[in-house]
Amino acid sequence: xxxxxxxxxxxxxxxxxxxxxxxxxxxxxxxxxxxxxxxxxxxxxxxxxxxxxxxxxxxxxxxxxxxxxxxxxxxxxxxxxxxxxxxxxxxxxxxxxxxxxxxxxxxxxxxxxxxxxxxxxxxxxxxxxxxxxxxxxxxxxxxxxxxxxxxxxxxxxxxxxxxxxxxxxxxxxxxxxxxxxxxxxxxxxxxxxxxxxxxxxxxxxxxxxxxxxxxxxxxxxxxxxxxxxxxxxxxxxxxxxxxxxxxxxxxxxxxxxxxxxxxxxxxxxxxxxxxxxxxxxxxxxxxxxxxxxxxxxxxxxxxxxxxxxxxxxxxxxxxxxxxxxxxxxxxxxxxxxxxxxxxxxxxxxxxxxxxxxxxxxxxxxxxxxxxxxxxxxxxxxxxxxxxxxxxxxxxxxxxxxxxxxxxxxxxxxxxxxxxxxxxxxxxxxxxxxxxxx
Amino acid sequence: xxxxxxxxxxxxxxxxxxxxxxxxxxxxxxxxxxxxxxxxxxxxxxxxxxxxxxxxxxxxxxxxxxxxxxxxxxxxxxxxxxxxxxxxxxxxxxxxxxxxxxxxxxxxxxxxxxxxxxxxxxxxxxxxxxxxxxxxxxxxxxxxxxxxxxxxxxxxxxxxxxxxxxxxxxxxxxxxxxxxxxxxxxxxxxxxxxxxxxxxxxxxxxxxxxxxxxxxxxxxxxxxxxxxxxxxxxxxxxxxxxxxxxxxxxxxxxxxxxxxxxxxxxxxxxxxxxxxxxxxxxxxxxxxxxxxxxxxxxxxxxxxxxxxxxxx
Numbered sequence: 001x002x003x004x005x006x007x008x009x010x011x012x013x014x015x016x017x018x019x020x021x022x023x024x025x026x027x028x029x030x031x032x033x034x035x036x037x038x039x040x041x042x043x044x045x046x047x048x049x050x051x052x053x054x055x056x057x058x059x060x061x062x063x064x065x066x067x068x069x070x071x072x073x074x075x076x077x078x079x080x081x082x083x084x085x086x087x088x089x090x091x092x093x094x095x096x097x098x099x100x101x102x103x104x105x106x107x108x109x110x111x112x113x114x115x116x117x118x119x120x121x122x123x124x125x126x127x128x129x130x131x132x133x134x135x136x137x138x139x140x141x142x143x144x145x146x147x148x149x150x151x152x153x154x155x156x157x158x159x160x161x162x163x164x165x166x167x168x169x170x171x172x173x174x175x176x177x178x179x180x181x182x183x184x185x186x187x188x189x190x191x192x193x194x195x196x197x198x199x200x201x202x203x204x205x206x207x208x209x210x211x212x213x214x215x216x217x218x219x220x221x222x223x224x225x226x227x228x229x230x231x232x233x234x235x236x237x238x239x240x241x242x243x244x245x246x247x248x249x250x251x252x253x254x255x256x257x258x259x260x261x262x263x264x265x266x267x268x269x270x271x272x273x274x275x276x277x278x279x280x281x282x283x284x285x286x287x288x289x290x291x292x293x294x295x296x297x298x299x300x301x302x303x304x305x306x307x308x309x310x311x312x313x314x315x316x317x318x319x320x321x322x323x324x325x326x327x328x329x330x331x332x333x334x335x336x337x338x339x340x341x342x343x344x345x346x347x348x349x350x351x352x353x354x355x356x357x358x359x360x361x362x363x364x365x366x367x368x369x370x371x372x373x374x375x376x377x378x379x380x381x382x383x384x385x386x387x388x389x390x391x392x393x394x395x396x397x398x399x400x401x402x403x404x405x406x407x408x409x410x411x412x413x414x415x416x417x418x419x420x421x422x423x424x425x426x427x428x429x430x431x432x433x434x435x436x437x
Numbered sequence: 438x439x440x441x442x443x444x445x446x447x448x449x450x451x452x453x454x455x456x457x458x459x460x461x462x463x464x465x466x467x468x469x470x471x472x473x474x475x476x477x478x479x480x481x482x483x484x485x486x487x488x489x490x491x492x493x494x495x496x497x498x499x500x501x502x503x504x505x506x507x508x509x510x511x512x513x514x515x516x517x518x519x520x521x522x523x524x525x526x527x528x529x530x531x532x533x534x535x536x537x538x539x540x541x542x543x544x545x546x547x548x549x550x551x552x553x554x555x556x557x558x559x560x561x562x563x564x565x566x567x568x569x570x571x572x573x574x575x576x577x578x579x580x581x582x583x584x585x586x587x588x589x590x591x592x593x594x595x596x597x598x599x600x601x602x603x604x605x606x607x608x609x610x611x612x613x614x615x616x617x618x619x620x621x622x623x624x625x626x627x628x629x630x631x632x633x634x635x636x637x638x639x640x641x642x643x644x645x646x647x648x649x650x651x652x653x654x655x656x657x658x659x660x661x662x663x664x665x666x667x668x669x670x671x672x673x674x675x676x677x678x679x680x681x682x683x684x685x686x687x688x689x690x691x692x693x694x695x696x697x698x699x700x701x702x703x704x705x706x707x708x709x710x711x712x713x714x715x716x717x718x719x720x721x722x723x724x725x726x727x728x729x730x731x732x733x734x735x736x737x738x739x740x741x742x743x744x745x746x747x748x749x
Contacts, residue, residue: 006444037725076581076599081574081626088445090624102601109603222441230458235491243490250487252455252605257441281486289441293454293487306462330601344606347462406606413610415600 007083010216013092013107015100015134016117017127021148025117025186026080026093029208032193035082077107086212100127101363101378102330104134105418109404112216113142115207120153120183124166126364132167133363136174137326137380137420139400141219143179144210151185155198173366175397178214182207220290221399225256225264225312228346228402229304233279233295248279248295249304254346254401255394256312258296259287264310266302267319267392270433273298291401307348309392309402311428317402318424319432321390323352326361326382327375331409331416334374335383341416343387345405351388352407358382395423446633450483453621455605456584457487457568460619461494463609464566467619471497471524473513474696475630475641476570476622481516482637483621496523498567500554502547503530503674504698507664512642527558530674545677546701552746556592559616566609566617574626575726578741584623590614594745627726628719635712647692647710653680658703662686675700695726 014022030036080091092107094100108114114135118128135143145167153159160183171179182191183199184207190196193208205213233248258264262275277297278285288294296310304310311317329335335354343352360372360381368382375381396403407417443451460467469484471477484493497517501510517524529547531554532538538553559567573580583599585607600608611617622630634641652659663675673679678700680686691704709715 008442009445009448037723039724076596078580079573079624080580081624083626083628088626088629106601106603110605217442220441230455231462231488233488233491237492238490240490246490248490250458252451252458279490281489291448291451292443293451293458342610344608347459349610401604404604404606406603406608408608408610413608413612415603415608418601418603 007086007088008216009088009090010113010211010214011090011092011111012113012115012211013094013104013111013140014115014117015094015104015107015131016119016146016148017100017125020117020119021186022093022117025115025146025148025192025207026091028186028189028192029091030080030082032189033082033084033208077103084208084212089211101130101134101328101380104131105138105328105330108134108138108140109400109418111138111140112219113144113211113214114140115144115146117146117148118163120147120149120159120163123159123163128167129170129366130363132171132174132176133361133366134328134380136176137328139175139397141178141216142214143176144207145179145181146186146207147181147183148186150183150190150196150198151188155183155196157199157201160202170366180204180210182210221255221401222290223256223398224315224317224394225258225262225310226254226290226317226394226399226402227251227258227264227296227310228254228348229306229308229310230347232305246297247301248277248297249310250293250295251347252293253288253290255290255399257287257289258294258312260285263313264298265313265316265428265430265432266304267309267311267317267428268390268434269303269308270428271300271302271304272313273300273302275299307346309346311392313430316428316430316432317392317394318426319390319392319428320424321387323385323387323391323393324382324422325385325405325419326380326396326422327407327417327419329375329377329379329381329417331414332377333409333416334376335379335381335417336374340410341407342410343385343405343407343419345391345393346402348391349408350391352385354383355386356384358384392428393421393424396420397423446629446636449622449625449629450486450633452605452624453483454487456607456619456621457483459585459607459609460566460568461488463607464611464617466562466564467495467566467568468498468525468562468564469493469495469568470499470570471513471517472499472570472696473509473516473642474570475634475645476572476625478516478639478641479622479625479630479633480568480570481520482633482639485520493520493522495568496525496562498525498527498558498562498564500551500558501526501528501530502551502698503528504547504663504678504700506642506644506661506693506696506699506702508642508644509696512640516640525558525562527554527561529554532557548697548701552592559592564616565611566619568619568621570622571620572622572625572627572630573620582620582623584620585609586618586620587611588616588618590616592616592746594618596741596745628716631712631716631719635716641712644693644696645715647690647708647714649688650691650704651686652689652691652704653684653686659689659691659706661691661699661702661704663699 078093094103094107116131184191229249230251276299279295359368394402403421405419529550537557651662666673
């Protein structure tokens with residue numbers, strides 16, 4: 001039997017404030033795309049009898065933990081999976097109440113698309129501005145503004161246009177390239193999977209129609225070659241004599257394309273070599289691209305270990321131990337100037353000290369408030385860091401993988417921040433070498 | 438359209454390989470949980486993809502309830518040997534003998550008893566990380582679990598206090614005594630697993646394919662009749678789990694969709710005799726995979742409770 005045609009995977013997250021109908025929307029997508037199974041529907045009906053007064057509550061599909069069902073809240077990011085004949089989908093459902101920023105950043109970090117829910121009766125509220133800000137901050141390539149509960153405003157085109165206008169008044173302040181507006185009722189299913197009879201004035205696709213067709217082929221970085229070395233591959237007792245001297249560098253390509261014969265530089269050392277082989281279990285490749293996982297063999301025997309980065313000679317990254325970044329703080333213990341953390345960037349962990357907390361960004365007004373005493377949980381702000389060894393990095397705007405880091409608190413090992421690096425002030429020069437020759 | 442493009446299986450594969458290599462690089466003594474079931478079969482292929490041409494840098498670990506399908510055990514041992522991996526097996530029976538676990542009165546299933554056995558094995562070999570084949574689409578509590586799932590010194594999962602997991606930057610750091618469970622297949626669905634098995638031409642134990650087997654009805658499911666008790670010098674491991682004299686034993690054409698052990702796996706009636714047949718069956722299925730697992734039906738929070746106690 002021939003392999004089925006190639007199906008793409010689209011990852012999206014949903015965000016909205018409490019009662020905007022996020023979980024209902026996901027339940028509706030699963031239900032109407034026939035992705036729910038009989039035992040799941042049975043379980044829904046069982047819980048409807050207990051907690052919902054007999055009404056099936058689609059939100060119970062995503063609220064998986066006992067505490068959530070009991071309190072009627074969503075604690076954490078829940079991942080859901082469904083497929084249509086055209087695409088596979090991974091949905092990150094992120095809660096709208098307290099801790100929303102932290103959870104939304106988590107769900108959004110791997111998303112191709114964000115669905116921002118708005119209650120048509122309320123229109124743009126502070127939360128809407130926060131959610132679009134975070135989508136922009138995380139550089140989610142595509143955004144859908146789902147104007148929900150349109151049935152409760154009489155399917156008014158004027159109301160829809162009013163909300164759209166209000167968004168468009170502040171969207172220019174953000175860095176979003178593709179924003180779609182869709183009027184819908186998640187509860188009744190209008191314009192979610194099936195087109196609504198109530199919106200003859202709306203020519204756009206349904207939400208699922210858009211999710212199935214939006215172009216995501218260029219969401220990965222195919223620019224400059226970046227390869228954080230994850231693991232050095234050295235067979236101990238190879239049965240194949242050809243492998244006696246095998247020394248490969250395994251990792252996931254974080255940007256661009258690599259080809260056999262290509263010159264590469266190792267950072268931070270500045271040593272240079274040529275790609276001799278791209279090794280995979282399925283046989284050698286002539287070229288490989290982001291985000292493939294491969295093992296590279298170089299022509300020269302260089303001292304390379306986990307945490308080093310191999311880069312192409314064109315469009316070299318920055319290399320610095322002084323970093324400037326936006327961070328989202330994720331821990332109850334606030335960030336203060338002078339604190340030391342472990343910083344994970346690519347495949348390396350280095351010591352880092354926060355030298356300056358420059359500002360705290362009000363994510364409702366987009367104004368920067370200078371020199372705050374600290375950043376508390378869910379705050380976003382700009383900081384400067386000094387690391388114990390230089391990082392080879394790109395601006396997050398250029399590359400979502402080589403421009404990102406997390407901070408880890410020493411002792412507790414808690415992940416306390418997500419960081420997005422500003423572009424480097426200068427790039428490594430092709431003649432750079434860390435070694436005096 | 439450029440050719441620099443991954444389809445969904447290639448994407449899931451590269452993500453899982455990345456996770457496996459993070460484990461090899463980030464932990465001192467990892468283990469890979471290998472039962473011989475379809476999910477852990479995919480894990481083995483991903484381990485080959487992640488680590489070849491070198492050796493797979495971790496042993497395989499399996500916890501037996503003592504009620505396993507013999508076909509599964511045979512397959513597990515053979516695959517481990519073929520890959521040149523060290524296979525460590527610990528069993529509930531051994532744990533009884535050593536006093537690590539005690540039989541639960543009135544409870545025939547030993548599913549819960551795998552928890553202390555697994556925790557004891559982790560302690561015995563000082564494993565700091567166990568790779569498992571669990572998937573988020575299996576169950577509601579799993580849907581909220583991280584790729585790198587932190588367990589405290591008692592092996593417990595705290596769902597309200599999980600580390601945020603952002604981009605592909607996994608936090609593998611532990612203090613002594615703490616432990617990580619890592620799930621490279623987190624984003625895979627049942628369908629993805631079978632499509633991967635087809636694409637990679639992976640061998641699976643023959644109980645996944647349709648065969649004729651004596652079954653009896655229990656808890657709304659077709660439970661396989663256990664093998665006969667032949668060694669009279671030992672107590673019958675299936676005492677209490679055999680069909681009673683009045684129960685209707687039927688010879689059916691069945692297969693397994695998901696494997697626990699013989700007394701908690703519901704067989705499904707199916708003519709599927711190839712991976713293609715199974716894929717067609719999964720596509721048309723109207724109940725979830727774990728709908729045939731007696732261990733999940735105990736309560737709505739059955740999985741959540743077991744995970745908090747240290748289940749994988």
